[in-house]
Each structure stands twice: as structure tokens, then as C-alpha cells.
Amino acid sequence: MNLNEFLHMGGYAFYVWTSYGIALLVLVVNIILPARQRTKILANIARKARRARSES
């Protein structure tokens, strides 16, 4: 089987690749969001702790 044939998916290329593309997108976003959120939370807590110290 050559690459063109593979990408063509027997005429169902649009349906198959849209499905796999959306799945990839959703699954990757679900990893990025909590990873970014964790750094944000930690930075937030550190900033508040520094501010509390400089005020006291």
C-alpha cells in the first residue's frame, strides 16, 4: 500500500481523518490545560507568599 492510498482511506479520507484529528486535538488539550494550570497555581501561591512576607 502506498502513501496516497493510505491517505485516501478508500474514499472516506475526510471522515476518517477529521475523526482522528478531533480526537488528537481534544486529547492533547486535556493534557496541556492541567499542566499549565499547575504552573499558574504555584506561581500564584508563591507571589502571595512573597507579598505577605514583604508586608509583615
Next chain:
Amino acid sequence: MIFSNFFHKMASPKHFYRIAGRLIPWLAGACLLLVLAGLYYGLLVAPPDYQQGDSYRIMFIHVPAAWMSLFIYVVMAGAGAIGLIWRIKLAEVITISSAPVGASFTFLALVTGSIWGKPMWGTWWVWDARLTSELILLFLYLGVIALHSAIEDRRMAARAVAILALVGVINIPIIHYSVEWWNTLHQGPTVTKFDKPSIHLSMLIPLLLMAVAFKLYYVFVVLMRARCEVLERERNTVWVRELAEEK
């Protein structure tokens, strides 16, 4: 003794945070390997279906995603019950952390099903029992997320969310048996039936690989979310502050 000690430690937020942090890369790595194997067998090795051609390859995402949408809901509601009865904080954390992942898989099951349905059924959507009850599942997940974000106090929110999740459990057997109880356009079960699965091994292998990969995916993503939730809940403790300032 060692066993109960392990659970005692896991129930402490600090240890949970640390152990989860160590587990995540391994689970993610194993998940990635299984996904790659599943894609290889699903897209390259498995032959085209004699009726559906290559369009059936969407099933390697659709079916595991639909399984996960039910599985995660049961875990979410189960953890919700444990949180309500025994007031275990970690169970509350798992409940709320599961909702976005469950919603994502439900969304994927609906969307991929719809995309497959267009060439195979000739329509993107029908209001048959299976599709409708799965759509209600998505709304239940979204309801859980919305309810949680609407209540300021995190423990109060967890309790409210657990009750909503438990009430929604009624939908799970409805989804599962919908194809038997009603005359649906959606087909009946192929794999999860008591006699031999009516699917060829070359198609069953990628399906099961993807199913296990999605399970692992849920575990490590829910752990990632649970770590965030633990940090938020413990933000005034010494260990979280020390952790934050290390960075």
C-alpha cells in the same frame, strides 16, 4: 500492615501529590506506546471492512471513547459516594477532576459517531435512544462542571457535585441497554456480549489496544487535574507554600 499504611499515606494530600507526580510520566509513556500500537494495527494492519470500507476505522476511536464516557461517569459517581459517606477529601478531588475528562470522551464519542454516521447512515444525527442518552450524559458532565464552579466553598461544591453525579447514574444503564430496549438506528453490542464477539481478531486487537490506552490516559490526566485541585485546596498549608517558592 504495609497495605493500610500505603492507603493512609495516599490519603494525605502531600503524599498523593508527590506519588501522583511520579506516576504521571510512566502512565503517559505507556499510554503513548499503546496509542501508537493501536494506530499501527488500526490504520495499517487491519483490513477494510467488507461493507463499510475504511470508514469503520473511526470505530477505533468511537467505541473506546464511548466506553470511557460510561466508565469515567461510574468512577466519578462512585468517588462522589465515597466522598459523601466517609468524607474522604481525595475522593472529592477525584470526583471533580474526572468530570472534564469524562466530558471530553463523551464529546468524542458523539462527534466521531456523527462523522461516521454521515457516510454510513446518511445522516449526522438521529434522536434514537442511544444517541439521545449519550447526549444527556454530556449534559450531566457539563452540569457537574458548572455546579462545581458555581459554589465558592470547595468542600460544599464537592458535596453538591457528588449528589448530582449520583442522581445521573440512572442514565448509565439506560445508555448501555438502550440498543436492546428500544429499536435504535445505533447497532447493538459487538464486543461486550456473552457469546463470542462478532468482530474479527485483526479488528479486535486495535480496538482493545486503544481501549487500554484511553484507560491509561484517563488515569494520568485525572491525576494531573487532581494535583491542581489538591494545590488549590491546600494553598494555605506550609508544604504547598514551600513547594511554590522552590520554583
